[in-house]
Amino acid sequence: MGARHDDHHHAPDGHGRALRLGVGGPVGSGKTALVAALCRTLGPDLSLGVVTNDIYTTEDADFLRRAGVLDPERILAVETGCCPHTAIRDDIAANLDAVETLEDRFGPLDLVIVESGGDNLTATFSRGLADRQIFVLDVSGGDKVPRKGGPGVTTADLLVINKTDLAPMVGADLGVMDRDAAAVRGERPVLFTSIREQPSAGAVASWVSDQVTAWSHTHATPAS
Numbered sequence: 001m002g003a004r005h006d007d008h009h010h011a012p013d014g015h016g017r018a019l020r021l022g023v024g025g026p027v028g029s030g031k032t033a034l035v036a037a038l039c040r041t042l043g044p045d046l047s048l049g050v051v052t053n054d055i056y057t058t059e060d061a062d063f064l065r066r067a068g069v070l071d072p073e074r075i076l077a078v079e080t081g082c083c084p085h086t087a088i089r090d091d092i093a094a095n096l097d098a099v100e101t102l103e104d105r106f107g108p109l110d111l112v113i114v115e116s117g118g119d120n121l122t123a124t125f126s127r128g129l130a131d132r133q134i135f136v137l138d139v140s141g142g143d144k145v146p147r148k149g150g151p152g153v154t155t156a157d158l159l160v161i162n163k164t165d166l167a168p169m170v171g172a173d174l175g176v177m178d179r180d181a182a183a184v185r186g187e188r189p190v191l192f193t194s195i196r197e198q199p200s201a202g203a204v205a206s207w208v209s210d211q212v213t214a215w216s217h218t219h220a221t222p223a224s
Contacts, residue, residue, distance in 0.1 A: 014131065016221035018049070018109035019212050020099060022088060022130030024152055027118030029136040030162040030195055032060045035115050037201035038208060039069035046110040046212060049102035050075045051095055053087055053117045060115060074106060084117030085124070092129040099129075111212050121150025132211050134204070138163040139172040147180035154184050158191065158207055165194040 025031050032052070039048060048070060052060040054077065061077035064070065076098045080087040087095055099112050114130060116123060125133050135156035137145055140163060146153060153159060159181055167174050174192060181190045191203050 014215070014219040016108070016219070017103060018047075018107070018112045019215040019219075020129065020131045021111060021113050021208060021211070022116065022125035022133040023113060023136065024084075024088065024116040024119060024123045024125065024133065024156070025136035025160075026120060026138075026141075028140070029118070029138040031115055031118070031136050032063055033195045034134070034136055034160065034162065034201055034204065035060075035113055036064055036067050036069045037195050037199055038113065038205055039064070041200045041202065041205040042111065042209060043070060046209075047106065047108070048074060049099070049106060049109050049112045051078060051098040051102070051112065051114045052076070053078045053080050053084055053095065053115060055080050055082070055084065055117055060117075074102065076102060080117060084119040085122065088114065088116045088123070088125045088129060090126070092126050095129055110216070111208070119152075121145075121148060121152050124151045124155060131215065132157045132208075134158045134160055134208075136160045136162055139167045139174070139177070140170050142170060143172040143174070143176045143180075146177050147184060149184045153181070154188075156188070157211075158189050158204070159185060160204055161190065161192045163194060163196070164192050165197050 023031050054060055058077035061075050064075050065072040078094045078098055103109055133156045135152040161177055193201055195201055
């Protein structure tokens, strides 16, 4: 896309544009449910946009539109046609175009959420696309998953371990998951949740809200 010298929200340093939040994780971990929860909880106070990624469909975007969590026009779908991590890490042009389309149409926005298609533990977002990253795991894979590490688990700004209500049914020890996640992540935060039982995802929404506030304080458009 060509340079836009009259438009501050595309500034490379982030001044005057929304915080861009990447949400990634394996298939079935609850990424779309988390995005829906964030829209429900944060939507009344923040101006939001969402970009979803699927390989050959618009399924996740369609789910969010049907759920009524946001004005449907504020939800855009990218069909990657390739491995999901390619579109969020290696060739981010389609996602950037979608983000900038939302900001052009509805800006100024406070937050744009970019949801990756389901991928493995190596999935990470390019920092040219996402300013903050959430990686979502769920307990159905067993309590050994966090200690396997991988860039998604170890480097995301927030690790969310979802579907805690399933732990007794799959024999997962949440204490073990908490210990192992801390061991591979150091000081980076980990939150446990069950979006089925807590549809507001309150703790995650509070973390995101704090990130938006910090971003707005440090990336306000410079006075002319």
